């Protein structure tokens with residue numbers, strides 16, 4: 522069970538009429554637990570009279586180099602419970618229960634040229650990636666940023682300032698629905714065409730992400746250079762303690778598991794009814810995860826031999842599956858030998 526932490530809210534910033542940034546103070550003794558990579562997210566516990574609590578993920582819009590504080594930016598979802606609760610109730614001095622950073626929506630190299638697509642609140646992880654790349658990398662960066670109208674553009678001033686400061690490396694292409702209509706696949710393909718050698722990162726509403734992915738596929742971007750982050754609400758609640766499962770009989774021979782993680786190779790015996798992530802955490806490996814429900818993709822890895830079955834998958838699409846990507850938190854083995862890699 523991942524450990525949650527109570528953090529104090531240092532500040533709440535009204536970014537637009539319907540988006541708030543929540544800045545969390547990290548005490549010195551938690552600095553290690555809250556070290557993060559740009560593009561990662563926190564999971565917040567939102568109290569609820571109905572259910573005790575709900576868990577909601579919010580990407581970090583701060584960048585690791587900025588200072589000790591962590592910032593998430595929450596946009597109200599129409600009729601949404603968690604986002605409206607946060608925007609209406611969170612204030613400076615309040616304590617919030619939070620799971621440490623997780624997620625795999627992060628560039629391998631900040632020296633690569635980056636093509637970033639953000640729609641609405643999808644700017645949050647993209648902003649963190651962009652600021653880090655400008656500070657630590659050397660590549661060129663193109664941001665295609667779609668919004669309903671001018672007033673709903675989160676971080677408009679900060680982006681304008683970064684554009685002036687890094688005019689040689691950063692181009693921001695704003696798309697306003699109120700002026701240009703919804704961005705179609707054809708529109709996005711035209712915008713992306715000059716940057717077909719860049720690494721692409723996409724985050725935003727479902728139709729926007731579909732259009733951006735479709736555009737990149739038409740431009741023959743290889744799958745490995747397209748990274749997506751889906752904003753969904755967790756159905757389960759990782760803050761509630763897992764119920765102890767009754768130990769089932771384990772008649773079958775365990776699978777021989779080979780795992781490559783953080784540059785090291787590990788061999789384990791994998792009981793046929795256990796999920797891959799549970800085995801790795803039991804063995805003391807620092808395997809990534811967040812929701813443990815097949816909903817966030819923080820635990821994604823690649824199968825290089827053998828077969829597994831996923832008990833639930835709400836994030837990987839057919840292309841991911843064709844590439845051998847699996848969710849460790851939902852995978853049980855089907856073959857006598859299985860090899861996976863997190864590289």
Ligand SMILES: Cc1cc2nc3c(=O)[nH]c(=O)nc-3n(C[C@H](O)[C@H](O)[C@H](O)COP(=O)(O)OP(=O)(O)OC[C@H]3O[C@@H](n4cnc5c(N)ncnc54)[C@H](O)[C@@H]3O)c2cc1C
Nearest residue numbers: 569571578579580595596601602603604642645752753754
């Ligand atoms: C990796 C990741 C990163 C994300 N990053 C961001 C981000 O940076 N910014 C951002 O704005 N969003 C982000 N999201 C989306 C965010 O997690 C939420 O999905 C979003 O804010 C909508 O949540 P909501 O509760 O407001 O809406 P909904 O999930 O639509 O709320 C409705 C749900 O709440 C339940 N509900 C209603 N009332 C209650 C009640 N009283 N008690 C308990 N349950 C109730 C309903 O049954 C229904 O299931 C991210 C999501 C993911 C997975």
Ligand code: FES
Nearest residue numbers: 811813816818850
């Ligand atoms: S931890 Fe979220 S999908 Fe596996």
